[in-house]
Amino acid sequence: MTADSHALATTGEHTPLAGLAHDTRGGISNVVLGMLLFITSEVMFFAGLFAAYFNTRASNHPWPPDEFAHILNPFSIILVATIILISSSFTCQLAVWAIRRSDRTGFLRNIAITFVLGVVFLLLQAYDYSLLFEEGMTLGSGPFGTTYFTLTGFHGAHVFGGVIMLGVVLYRGMSGQFSSRHHDAVEAASLYWHFVDVVWILLFSILYFL
């Protein structure tokens, strides 16, 4: 790394040009850049899943099938899980704001709460799956079951990945590796977590209300 590029990576100033840019001359950290590119690809990945869902739905009537129409109740455990995931996005952002002003205690508290909320969401989703299985709805229950479990399953896998990411950030934070000048991993993890949250809001709305 040259001295100039090192200076680029360590100035740590947030410019008006871009809240995530880390140099007054322009530029964006490698970690945040990589995460943004990854999220871009993930947007198209989930778009493909949603498109497949709409295509399947258009060619199958009635939707949902009569035998499963009563099962998908939005005002159930899944609503609690949704509220928990949305809340976790707020606590995640509070953690980012805390580390930006070097408030390590606030950062650790909020990132730990986000981590726990993510785990609780996964547990609630697993419990919801068990309820659906008891009602006879599985991945093999025709196009409806296949699309439902594919969409929610892939989202759950992404939440699991995000929880691992948050766990690493929490561990590194407890080790004192982050400061107001060096916290690119926190910014990147929060971007991913917000993305996962937005995908769930779309999923929940489309699967349960549309």
Added chain:
Amino acid sequence: MHPIQHPRNTIIIGGAFVLVAAIYALGAVPLGYHIEWAGVTMLAALGVAMAIMFYVLIAGSSKD
């Protein structure tokens, strides 16, 4: 900084694709077709992806 480099222009880039998606959806009705939601979804998501890519390009470029 050139005016086009302002991050707010990402909204214009993404919005253009969303506008095309809206035309694709709403245009089907007067023509007597069903709205094809799969295509609308892909176009709208492409708008989001393009907006992020544009943001990366301008935020990552040097101001020198």
